[in-house]
Amino acid sequence: MRFGYPGFDNLRTYEDFVVSYDRTAHWVMEHLTPDRMIYSPSVDRSKCEFREDQSIHAFFRSRNADYMNSGYDRGHLAAAGNHRKTQRAVEQTFLLSNMAPQIGKGFNRDKWNELEKHVRKLARANKNVYVCTGPLYLPRREANGKLCVTFEVIGKNHVAVPTHFFKVALVETADSRWFLESYVLPNRPVDRAAPLKSFYAPLESIERAAGFLIFQNLPRKCLISINGR
Numbered sequence: 585m586r587f588g589y590p591g592f593d594n595l596r597t598y599e600d601f602v603v604s605y606d607r608t609a610h611w612v613m614e615h616l617t618p619d620r621m622i623y624s625p626s627v628d629r630s631k632c633e634f635r636e637d638q639s640i641h642a643f644f645r646s647r648n649a650d651y652m653n654s655g656y657d658r659g660h661l662a663a664a665g666n667h668r669k670t671q672r673a674v675e676q677t678f679l680l681s682n683m684a685p686q687i688g689k690g691f692n693r694d695k696w697n698e699l700e701k702h703v704r705k706l707a708r709a710n711k712n713v714y715v716c717t718g719p720l721y722l723p724r725r726e727a728n729g730k731l732c733v734t735f736e737v738i739g740k741n742h743v744a745v746p747t748h749f750f751k752v753a754l755v756e757t758a759d760s761r762w763f764l765e766s767y768v769l770p771n772r773p774v775d776r777a778a779p780l781k782s783f784y785a786p787l788e789s790i791e792r793a794a795g796f797l798i799f800q801n802l803p804r805k806c807l808i809s810i811n812g813r
Contacts, residue, residue, distance in 0.1 A: 596681055598679075599667075599672055600667045600669070600677075601613060603662075605637075607742070607743050607744060608685075608744055609719070610719075610794075611718035611794070611798075612662045612716070612718065613715070613716050614714070615714055616704070616715060620707070621666075621704060627670065629664060629674060631671070632674060632677075633678060634658050635679060635680065637679045645680070646741055647680065647740075650738055650740065650743045651743075652739075656745060657688040657692040657693070658685075658686075659696065659749075661682050662717065663677070664677045684745075685744075685746070687773060690776075691772060691774055695769060695774040695778070699769070703753055710755050710756060710757050711758055712756040713756070714754040715752070716752045716798050716799070717749070718749070718794060719748070720746055720749065720750055720793050720794060721735050721746060722793060745771065748771055749771060750790045750793075750794065751767045751769075752764065752790065753766075754802065762807050763807055764787065764807055764809070764811070765784070765810075766790055766810070766811060767780065767784060767785060769783050
């Protein structure tokens with residue numbers, strides 16, 4: 585990856601993306617270009633099935649049964665819509681190593697989907713887009729005043745349900761300038777009227793919460809804007 589990986593724990597490399605994994609992904613990294621946004625008419629998403637990632641040890645692998653009757657969608661981190669150049673590429677996005685439990689109505693099928701479409705729009709309009717996506721487990725203040733991190737787990741494999749998700753897009757324009765957009769969205773139903781910009785988050789706060797640096801090999805002074813500023 586051009587500007588470095590956030591880490592090297594349990595890496596899995598697929599045709600169009602890279603995953604760092606532990607029951608759910610730590611992060612997923614994608615490289616999108618206008619050419620990759622040209623979809624092949626031979627690609628058929630309806631043929632894709634959610635499936636276990638056999639490259640991961642059975643002790644640490646999430647399974648479809650973990651999601652059954654959980655109330656959560658199997659939410660893509662590397663979006664299927666980003667990888668329709670080949671059938672193999674889109675099918676790999678349906679590996680459960682690329683999934684995390686997401687609220688369906690109001691989030692995965694709505695605001696998160698809107699963010700994915702926005703990233704594809706950036707990819708069509710610019711030279712390169714590097715995307716880092718992952719889960720967050722953020723603290724909240726309890727009644728006793730203490731900050732605590734609490735989250736649900738689902739299934740026999742105790743798949744963690746993130747409290748939030750982040751997505752960071754590093755964009756190279758046609759004239760080789762760079763800008764960055766970074767988002768944090770809560771894993772709950774989100775008002776459809778809320779603009780995506782309302783979910784901008786400082787990159788540093790995402791890095792601190794996630795525990796790793798993102799695009800650390802690109803000097804920040806090279807960016808013409810961060811979150812529109």
